[in-house]
Amino acid sequence: MKKKGVKERIIETASDLFYNQGYSQTGINQIIAEAGVAKASMYQHFRSKEDIAVEYLVARHGMWMGKLNDCVSRKSTSKNKVIGCFDYLIEWLTEVNFRGCGWQNIITDLPEENHKIKAQAVYHKNELRKWIHNLLLQEEQYKEEEVLDLGDQVLILIEGAIILSQIQKESWPIESAKKACIKILT
Amino acid sequence: MKKKGVKERIIETASDLFYNQGYSQTGINQIIAEAGVAKASMYQHFRSKEDIAVEYLVARHGMWMGKLNDCVSRKSTSKNKVIGCFDYLIEWLTEVNFRGCGWQNIITDLPEENHKIKAQAVYHKNELRKWIHNLLLQEEQYKEEEVLDLGDQVLILIEGAIILSQIQKESWPIESAKKACIKILT
Amino acid sequence: MKKKGVKERIIETASDLFYNQGYSQTGINQIIAEAGVAKASMYQHFRSKEDIAVEYLVARHGMWMGKLNDCVSRKSTSKNKVIGCFDYLIEWLTEVNFRGCGWQNIITDLPEENHKIKAQAVYHKNELRKWIHNLLLQEEQYKEEEVLDLGDQVLILIEGAIILSQIQKESWPIESAKKACIKILT
Amino acid sequence: MKKKGVKERIIETASDLFYNQGYSQTGINQIIAEAGVAKASMYQHFRSKEDIAVEYLVARHGMWMGKLNDCVSRKSTSKNKVIGCFDYLIEWLTEVNFRGCGWQNIITDLPEENHKIKAQAVYHKNELRKWIHNLLLQEEQYKEEEVLDLGDQVLILIEGAIILSQIQKESWPIESAKKACIKILT
DNA sequence: CATGAATGAGGCTTCATTCAT
DNA sequence: CATGAATGAAGCCTCATTCAT
Incomplete structure (x- = not known):
């Protein structure tokens, strides 16, 4: 059994803190303290706090x-997979006590300079958008030209459900979004 | 000609700064400097930075x-007023360069402690929710029991459109949300 | 008897440290520790470390x-006053153990950005230059057009004597400079 | 074609950086990065940063x-060679944009501990002093007992011209020093 | 009711050096 | 002989808040 590497420990600790207490609210001192790492060791692996955030977002994206x-793999049709997104939201957000979306949270109250972080948020949302479009493209029900529109509308419902459930600390926005999604995809 | 009161000046300055450069990114020193107020004078009127934020949100809500x-007053029917919300979003968000929603922005990257700020966000979104419900209730087209559902779905589209246009720095999410809204309200 | 002000204490402490152990070698932490002042108190009075240095140089210039x-006031003629400069150098530099010139020392190994400090060094040397020129102008022995030249040559001897005695930690360069000065002013 | 040795590369890189951006302003990380050398490799060859500085000064002395x-080899007489020093100063200092003397720069803002560096500065200035004395000794014009005095005075003019031109970022101090030198050597 | 001085805690980043491989 | 990871100490600066006047 080998001890985890420093870089790994930093990302894990920072991910936890960035997501749960916020990026601005998390200082490097806390990160290195909880990761059990010397400050300069941390800066050997990451050029800046922003760079840690980028790796946090990259890792989070994969996960x-x-x-x-x-x-959604349990769902039968592509359409049901898309609708199943909202089941995932319920599952996930309930578990994290409606802490919201890591990407939304980190960009909203961020200084202008942090371009790399903002780029990650855009990247993540674009990937999700493509993922939805691809699923809808597989449905013979929809004409190709309307798939883009439909997908974007679903994406907006997802984003709205996440942020509203975070504000309300309740799950009804996700349920509502699911209903709207079903209506839209009919 | 009377000089504006201290409290008033602080709220105005802080509102501008909190919204445009972020709550965490705005320090008390900048606020008092730009408001032309002594530090202790400020603490005479506000117990803490959070309290300034609360009054900022209260004022912003009214505005x-x-x-x-x-x-939406130009629109003919209640239904069109609801749909007109998205025209307002376009108008507003384009003007502020897609800076997003003041309430969303301030709560997303905030630690759990700031209860007063979070309460303001909940309050604002509930008022908006009620506003939408009231409009839909005036439409004979909808049964009373479905109005709640419809309104919530519209609210989610609004929230999603705001946050997604903020991430993308583009207006298409608002256009998409409007289309979805029209579909949902049919 | 009143306690000395914070600003005063900072300048005095910093002056001592900047001169005796060097500007780059003196950290803010040492300054505030020895001055017995909180870090933020210091930054209330000085925007930056460079600003402290500027005030140090200003104060030093007067002194x-x-x-x-x-x-040199004891000397009879203007010419003797100029030559007397080197007696001052001996007196002063012996006392400070040939620590050299505060202005020379601070600019030689300084990052490019510190414009305000460099400006102070130029100012000080220009004032000294004017001071010498004025004395020489009072001597009927010299034609007006040669005074500038003579003065500059004396200034160079002063600068050379200071830096060389600092390197050698000995007083002979000052004695040599004095001899050269006498020769030049004959 | 053989690759340059590690030690050689470090000295060359460090020399460039130490002289042009200052000793305190140059970190080991920058040195090894620009030299393309691993950190521990560097410490294999040099016990400390100060040791690199010493070898930098040694190399610089030769150059x-x-x-x-x-x-000065172009000049006819020994006396003209000595006076020619100031032509060299002009040539050199103009080229380096009045960056001053490497030895002066490194010792002025240095704490007392760095004995090895200070010793190098003393060594360099003594060698220059001897060099001047030797030239003057070859001139029959001067009595042996006055050569020491004359040489020291020239040395002081050189030092003063260098530091003053560095402060002023202008060449007139060197011109003035040359005039003084000519007068002194008459 | 208003003020500027003072503060402890913490912000992010870099330093020269050593260690295990 | 070479390497990259790891470190403790220190770098300069800003935070929200309180206190004495």
């Missing part, structure tokens, strides 16, 4: 999309 | 709802 | 020129 | 004295 895929 | 009302 | 004037 | 000799 999040993976879980989403797992969750 | 925001007012502008929303103004914008 | 240094004052002592120079005192020292 | 500097060489160029000085080259420059």
Whole structure:
């Protein structure tokens, strides 16, 4: 059994803190303290706090999309997979006590300079968008030209459900979004 | 000609700064400097930075709802007023360069402690929710029991459109949300 | 008897440290520790470390020129006052163990950005230059057009004597410079 | 074609950086990065940063004295060679944009501990002093007992011209020093 | 009711050096 | 002989808040 590497420990600790207490609210001192790492060791692996955030978001993207895929894989049709997104949201957000979306949270109250972080958020949302479009494209029910529109509308419902459930600390926005999604995809 | 009161000046300055450069990114020193107020004078009127934020949100609520009302007042039917919300979003968010929603922005990257701020966000979104419900209730087209559902779905589209247009720095999410809204309200 | 002000204490402490152990070698932490002041208190009075250095140099300029004037005031003629500069150098540099010139020392190994500090060094040397020129102008022995030249040559001897005695930690360069000065002014 | 040795590369890189951006302003990380050397490899060759500085000064001494000799070799008499020093100063300092003397720069803002560096500065200045004395000894014009005095005075003019031109970022101090030198050597 | 001075805690980042491989 | 990871100490600066006047 080998001890986990420093870099790994930093990302894990930072991920936990960034997501759960916020990026601005998390200082490097806390990160290195909880990761059990010297400050300069941390800066050997990451040029800046922003760079840690980028790796946090990259790792989170893989994990999040993976879980989403797992969750909807049980569904029969592509259309049901898309609708199943909202089941995933319920599952996930309930578990994290409606802490919201890591990407939304980190960009909303961020100084202008952090371009790399903002780019990650855009990347993540674009990937999710493509993922939805691809699923809908497989449905013979929809004409190709309307798939883009439909997908975007679903994406907006997802985003709205996440942020509203975070504000309300309740799950009804996700249920509502699911209903709207079903209506839209009919 | 009377000089504006200290409290008033602080709220105005802080509102501008909190919204445009972020709550975490705005320090008390900048607020008092730009407001032309002594530090202890400020603490005479506000117990803490959070308290300033609360009053900022209260003031913003009045202004925001007012502008929303103004914008949709031109529309003929209640249904069209609801759909007109998205015209307001376009107008507003384009003007502020897709800076997003003041309430969303301030709560997403905030630690759990700031109860007063979070309460304001809940309050604002509930008022908006009620506003939408009231409009839909006036439409004979909808049964009373479905109005709640419809309203919530519209609210989610609004929230999603705001946050997604903020991430993308583009207006298409608002256009998409409007289309979805029209479909849902049919 | 009143306690000395914070700003005063900072300048005094910093002056001592900047001169005796070097600007780059002196950290803010040492300054505030020895001055017995909180870090933020220091930054209330000085925007940056460079600003402290500027005030140190300003204060030093007054003190240094004052002592120079005192020292040469005993001399009879203007010419002898100029030559007397080197007696001042001996007196002063012996006392400070040949620590050299505060202005020379601070600019030689300085990052490019510190414009305000560099400006102070230029200012000080220009004032000294004017001071020498004025003395020489009072001597009927010299034609007006040669005074500038003579003065500059004396200034160079002063600068050379200071830096060389600092390197050698000995006083002979000052004695040599004095001899050269006498020769030049003949 | 053989790759340059590690030690050689470090000295060359460090020399460039130490002289052009300052000793305190140059970190080991920058040195090894620009030299393309691993950190521990560097510490295999040099016990400390100070040791690198020493070898930088040693190398610089050879180069500097060489160029000085080259420059004055064109002059006819020994006396003219000495005066020619100031032509060298002009040539050199203009080229380096009045960056001053490597030895002066490194010792002025240095704490008392760095004995090895200070010793190198003393060594360099003594060698230059001897070099001047030797030249003057070859001139029959001067009595042996006055050569020491004359040489020291020239040395002081050189030092003063260098530091003053560095402060002023102008060449007139060197011109003035040359005039003084000519007068002194008459 | 208003003020500027003072503060402890913490912000992010870099330093020169050593260690295990 | 070479390497990258790891470190403790220190770098300069800003935070929200309180206190004495």
